[in-house]
Amino acid sequence: MKRPYVIIFSTITVDGRLASATGFSELSCHYDLTRLRLLRGAVEAVMIGASTALIDDPSLRKRLLPKTEKYYRVVVDGTLRVHKGLRLFREPGPQVIVLTGSDNAEKIRQLEKAGAKVHVVGKDGVVDMKEALRVLAEQYGIKSILVEGGGRLNYSLIASRVVDEIRTTITPYVFGAGTSFFHDPAMKGFPTTREGPQLKLQCVEKCPCGNCVHIGLKVLDTCCKPLLERSPIEYCLSEKLRKIINDKQKAQK
Secondary structure (H helix, E strand, O other): OOOOEEEEEEEEOOOOEEEOOOOOOOOOOHHHHHHHHHHHHHOOEEEEEHHHHHHHOOOOOOOOOOOOOOOEEEEEOOOOOOOOOOHHHHOOOOOEEEEEOOOOHHHHHHHHHOOOEEEEOEEOOEEOHHHHHHHHHHHHOOOEEEEOOOHHHHHHHHHOOOOOEEEEEEOOOOOOOOEEOOOOOOOOOOOOOOOOOOEEEEEEEEOOOOOOEEEEEEEOOOOOOOOOOOOOOOOOOHHHHHHHHHHHHHHHO
């Protein structure tokens, strides 16, 4: 099976939340936002779930030091909840691809009219992530992809064994409730560590802000080899982030 190299990146609280129960998710410091844009610049596509698209309404356009001109914005939306009023469709930018488990012809027509490419890669509102990644690799030539959540998408990918790296910045906050980094809507998850993904630590570093910690993990037991043999970008980036920010500040003086 052909598939892109998949990196999950999320910024979380100490208790592993992407967002609070109210949907508040502004956790990143300036360095962490720079890290995100640097990661986007290293890959050929960025992927989010429908809830992230609807709640955060991101454009997903900002990239830093892009290594390739190829760049797609991908939304995984099992039931086609996204709409043409979102920034992804309303504002100009790279091609948007919607991967869905719904065959609702009218909703598909509306999204395609807004400029999106829509692929039905599942059924009954559930997206088959292996098939979705195969389509991205074979029809668009995408070799690497950055996943920016949310929790249900993160879990769906890791449960399908198609994730190559997990990168996360841990911030000094606690929500106590809200959206988890990995969330199984069936509330089953992995029963033990034996059934869960096997991970190897690659990087632990203090953020240049001095108040966050970033970790990078390699997934050892994927279903199949990705199109890239190795990561498109190094795991530890704090020194590079510090230099980018310092150079930017000097240029503004």
